[in-house]
Amino acid sequence: MSRLARKSILAASLSLMMLILAACSSNGASESPSSSPGASATSTPTTSASAAPAGPKKEISISAFDRGQVPTEEGSYESNRWTKFINENSPATVNWIPVDRGQAQQKLSTLIASGSAPDLIWEYDRNYIAQLANQGAIQPIDDYIEKYSTTLKKYLEENPELKSAMTINGKMYAVTSKRSIESIANHGMWIRQDWLDKLQLKAPATVEELIEVAKKFKDEDPDGNGEDDTVPIVFNGNAVQIIRAFFFTNENQWYLEDGQMKYARTLDRFTDSLAYQKSLFDQGLIDKEYITDSNFQRARQLWTTGKAGIYFASWSMDNEIRDLKANVPDAKLAPLEPVASKYGKNGLYQELPSNVLVAFNSEMDEDKIETAVKFLDWMLETGWHSMKFGEENVHYKLVEGDVPQRLDADKYRAEVAYANEYAILSQWDTKAEWIPVMAAQDALSQEIAQAKSQAIEVALKNEYRRDIPFSPDLPEVSQLIATFAPIATQIEVKVVTGGNALTPEAGMVQVRKEWKRLGGENVEKLAQEWYEKNKEFLK
Template identity: 80%
Template sequence: MKKSNHVWKPVLAASLSLAVLAACSSNTATTESSSTAPQGSAPAAATPVGPKKEISISTFDRGTVAAEEGSYEDNRWTKWINENSPAKVSWVPVPRAQAQQKLSTLVASGSAPDLIWEYDRNYIAQLANQGAIQPIDSYIEKYSTTLKKYLQEHPELKSAMTINGKMYAITSSRSIDGIANHAMWIRQDWLDKLGLKAPTTTEELIEVAKKFKDADPDGNGKADTVPIAFNGNAVQIIRAFFQVNENQWYLEDGKMKFGRTLDRYKDSIAYQKALFDQGLLDKEYITDSNFQRARQLWTTGKSGIYMSSWNMQNEFIDLKKNVPDAKMVPLEPVASKYGKNGLYQELPANILVAFNSKMKEDKIETAIKFLDWMMEKGDMSLKYGEENVHYKLQDGKIPQVLNADKSRKEVSYAYEYAIVSDFSLVPEWFPVMAAQDAVSQEYAKIKTQSLNVALKNKYRRDIAFNPDLPEVSQLIATFHPIATQIEVKAVTGGNASTPESAMEEVRKEWKRLGGENVEKLAQEWYEKNKEFLK
């Protein structure tokens, strides 16, 4: 496991300002001048002399800010950031499920924030090729201290930040818990009740799902279970069974091919359609854009398989509240005729933070100094909260949650603001970090198991990054909604469309939009950048 340069930072030995303590109880506004240290703690970060310059930053709206906490734009943590950082930040939330669409709209209208971030390097490359963001190499060299040093110590991140030979984004390394992403969960108590074993193949998964549908596993005497619940990762989980991703390029006999044009993609559509036609998943999943219906199916005990993410603590806690005897365990990816593939795993680079091309140098300087502060001091508080209020340190380094519900409500959403971070945890810390109540401890052990399961099988990625050519980005941006519509029709349309006809139509559209020429350009790009893509 990658070890951080420092396991813990000085900021975590100090409590947050008294103003934030007041916000914890009353959620009232605070002022910069009210920053004083609580008794028995080190001084809070000093407020810079003079007015702070303003910057705006995008953030994902995942719908997790409790009403009493405020909003993504205004809460205890946005106040704390503005009080302790060298900038006054306005946060611009974009819905997670439509993030790129919303950001592109803001860019097109000229109202995009100063800093735009995404996990998807392809999207950042698209913005670079459009001229919406600007190179920042010289500015990092001129204005940064902490980040500049960090990037020098992490050369493995250079390729993620570099587009067309220039640095277009800032990033930091993922902790091991950030490398893991997609995962599946299953109700072990349902398996035990029905005398079933955990499925290991795509065929067995369907058979288990049928039993979950027909054999009344929740014991209420009604045929009301929905075997499989889908969140936003689910369709890509099915793709992974067939070693294909709709938005990745693959090397097929040394030739660059786009995922959606491969036969394996057709097989993933056919599998999704089989689940839909047999009523093994919620038929409203396509319109469940914020995945709240899927979450409700799982947490109320109406689903037995959850295609989601490796860390589902909130869902676990809510399930245990509703169904105390439920036993939620991680499920390994199942094998298809193409073999066993890991579910989606991230590359080493984390969030990619880009600078709006309209930013002037004074704002760029402020933004870089803000990122330096975040990397050096701000990130840990945004991940774990306030010492002796939300956590206490064990062994001088491990943050142990004091109250799971309090931390969940007051801190869990704040990690969205830590857009760069220098911290790597150790999986064995999970039981120590968790609150000491029985449910939290039960989940901490399962969380360790889930992380191990999520990383056990390597996810297929033939090249590290997709081609960052404008012709490629433009074609895919046009092709994606067309192909998605064709796929949805095939999956939900009954006999009106088959996977075979859908595949034929997808390939026809790819060719019509110039796919053959783009494949040629992608091949040339690959040959030129082979060594860079390992």
């Protein structure tokens, strides 16, 4: 890649502030289905075409999201028992390059611009991968998969629905695997059922009822300590997408409005979502320090210490529930269904079938590419299982034929949970009813598992509105949005937190003005042409 291209990427990355209010694609690790739950369910990978070769191994580097989950005694994201396991058993020696989850795209773009990016770069966000493809930072890999792959090539042939996710400008720029239902059902809402019972309240079913319940949680001392110290609603990175979904919008999606492609941030419905978020903030129903709580540790602390009544997060929160129960043993939780707005009842945010997209740095030579492809074959064939479940008879045992059942929740949490980050391709598939079977059998683990089983069913119960699966992968679109997003975010933050300084309606006037100034009308025209051209592809 040329120095000029690197500079253009650096310029784009510096202008692309990570949205504090934007959601993470996933609170958990990447997981994806296979035909049986115990596929490759051994702690050591079986011998195969992609098994580790004799003699010295070639090195490759791979990005990894740093979620702050590696215990000190385990090491770091760069070096721990699982990175050593990978290097001992896979066909490559892998150097893992951690990037902070909250600033992943900004960090990766900076690394690319400086020529120090990892060989394999992965993200959940297809828009970002398309942006890198259009900038020349990653390369097409169709021929390399055909030439060097066995397991992955066969898997992709058997799962043709993944092709559209991997294809940009007619070429394969990334590889992926299928999501399991637990990562399709990405988001979830939890409520303190014991607080509802104490205050004789019903679970809210509308956006208005949610505000009324939150007010009661704020004002009527639901924790019973006689102090005004409860925060009704806290959240992790998924919160804004959850709120936007109440109003059938998501700031990063395109929608078909009367057959015309429109960007969510310019819609009237988006104004309503901002007004609702502002109302929650102005009434003290959400933690007012959330703007600076970029890693959501304060929100987590409020929840786990029993000071919060509603958590906008994920359907799966083992650690958060376990820690809450340790501090407040009598706490009772219930998964909360999406609440309806004047637009109706939308589903909670749900991901597409494709999991993370793994792209190849454009500066990789063919020798490294061959090594990387064989590594991905190994990960998809056997490696993922150990990353997800740990070592058989140490962290899990097989029950009911081939379902991996956790032996000790605390041991798993300390020694295995963080390793999910390395399973960038996977063949895991689950069912809601397996969750209690897979969990440790102690009373607390079973209580949490039963709650999770209910939560995933709630999360998948209502269809989530997604008019087209992918945003237009046009350079004009990605460049405009990269410039527009931080500007829009600044305006939106001022609307939500600025009191009377800027109303939602006035804020949207500014947002639309900036959209138009940056060429939004022309981009909408290009997006419409792209949609008309790709209608069949987008089904």
